[in-house]
Amino acid sequence: MNIPGIVSSPETDPNPQALSEDMRRSAHAWRVRLANVDLVNFPRAAMLAGTPLMQLAKRAGIDTAKPFHGQGLAPGYFVEMARPLFETWDQEAVVIDDRTIGRVSRGTLVSFEASMQCVNPPKVPAEPPSGDFADGPHLVCQVGDHGLVVSFDPQWLTTTTAVTTLHDAAQDPQVFAGLGYVAAVWDGRIRVSALVFGQPQSDVQAMFEYATSATLPVPHELKVADFRNELSSEGQMPLCVDVSQRKETMERLGVVLFFAEDQVMPGDIDWEVLRQVVRVVPEYRRDLGVAVASFYPPSGVGARDVAAHLLAREPALWKTFTIPGLATLIGSRNLAVAVVAGVTRDQAADIDEAMRKEAAAYLGSVELDRTMPMQCLFPTKDRYHLVDGELRLRYSVSEMVDAEANSEDLDERLEEWRERELFRTVVWEENAEQSAVDEHEAAMIIGAWLQEPGGSAAT
Structure with a gap:
């Protein structure tokens, strides 16, 4: 983890190494769900590693050498494209809170979220900074003693809209969240020079946004809590579990684990899922099925619709x-899933x-419910069967035939898992149900071929 600008001196802190380490532990990937992106300082924000802001700006028709004002509709297009980007950003920053605000130093990249008042709200059109921040527009608030x-x-x-919001904040404080560098520290105050900021999206805003853009019927089971802003400090809470079900702790269920597919190599998900399942589920209670596959959302259906019908x-x-969180992942990444049944x-x-x-x-998990139509997108054929301390690699007749036809070494998978020594034994197990389906389909194909002109039955 590399947090720029975390420096200290013996005069200001008796243990600068401990301070630096503490700041690193306080750093997190800055991700935020904004109702509106109010400010993006292109010349500075675009310099952050891995930031595709410039590509988004070009797609929106933004001239990045000029301020947003006077560029017509392009800024609005850019804001809509940038919102999902900030939900999945991986930029590390120190979170400003009661514990860290008195310990950050000049040059530290920080994230902030607080109810803030705007001093000297901006004019339209905006004027360049005068050089003295006190004369220009800025946001202020109290965090702890600082x-x-x-x-x-x-x-x-x-x-x-951003200008209007800041004028509103001059009268009544508004919640802003953003990212910036610490520019100065003095007399119990710190000044952050903002790269990006906006207002966090509320659950009601997110639900309304979905309901007005849905292309499928809106599920009746939707709750406002399904749209909470888990990326906001006010929206963070434990896992979403129905209170009435908490007593049924021994009830077995299936769970679907989501992964960023582009970040893994073939077999990585299988190994990591089985490794963690073995750590969590006692051997004497194991009778689990595991399936792994790429996740393909249905063509022509919006990401929010897919997420709502998977979760509600x-x-x-x-x-x-949450529905907005999963929708952003579906719309912005290639995903893979692992289904673990029996936990x-x-x-x-x-x-x-x-x-x-x-x-x-x-990326996260959701309970499996095969009665929900959209969950048919999840794999149904188990690749692995875990029983006590044994791993059973599942196969069907057609899979074995295909493997032999392609001259694949059928023992290679067995040996690979045996060498990892995660299980006491590793064996093959036929998926009898799938084999029956395969044989039926093969019989249908052969029967149809025999009935065709030129087939054996015809001759």
Whole structure:
């Protein structure tokens, strides 16, 4: 983890190495769900590593050498494209809170979220900074015992809506979230020079946005809580579990784990899922099926519709996703899923916690319910069967025939898993149900061929 600008001196801190390490532990990937992106300082924000802001700007028709004002509808297009980007950004920054605000130093990249008042709200058109931040527009608030000042270049406000919001904040404080560098530290205050900021989206705003854009019937089971802003400090809460189901801790269920497919190599998901399942589920309680596959959303259906129909149910599914959060992932990434069937809710939560610590590509989980039509997108054929301390590699007749036809070494997979020593024994297990389906389909194909002109039956 590389947090720029975390420096200290013996005069200001007796243990600068400990301070630096503390700041690194306080850093997190900055991700935010905004109702509106109010400011993007292109010349500075675009310099952050891995930022595709310039590509988005070009797609929206933005001239990045000029401020947003006077560029017509292009800033609005850019804002809509940038919102999902900030939800999945991986830029590390120190979170400004009661504990860290008195310990950050000049040059530190920080994230902030607070109810703030705007001083000297910007004019239209915006004027360049005068050089003295006190004369220009800035946001202020109190964080613990320290004052936080967020200065910004008003030329990089995205839309007139952003200007209006800041004028409103001059009268009544508004919640802003953003990213910036610490520019100065003095007399119990710090000043942050903003790169990006906006207003976090509320659950009601997100639900309304979905309902007005849905292309499929809106599920009746939707709740406002399904749209909470889990990326906001006010929206963070434990896993979404229906309270009435918490007593049924021994009930077995299936859980679907989502992964960023482009971040893994073939076989990585299988290994990581089985490794964590073995750690979480006691051997004497194992009778689990595991399936792994790429996730393909249906063509022509919006990401929000897919997410809503995967998650909305009464009683509520066990899940770590919100509808907006899953929709952003579906719309912006190639995904893969692993279905683990036969765990309890407590075990599902433990697997989720372990995966977040150990697997960088892991994104979250949701309870499996095959009665929900959209969940037919999840794989149905188990690749693995875990029984006690044994791993059974599942196969069907057609899979074995195909493997032999392609001269594949059928023992290679067995030996690979045996060498990993994760299980006491590793064996093959026929998926009799799938084999029956394969044989029936083969019989139908052969029967149809025999009935064709030139087939054996015809001759």
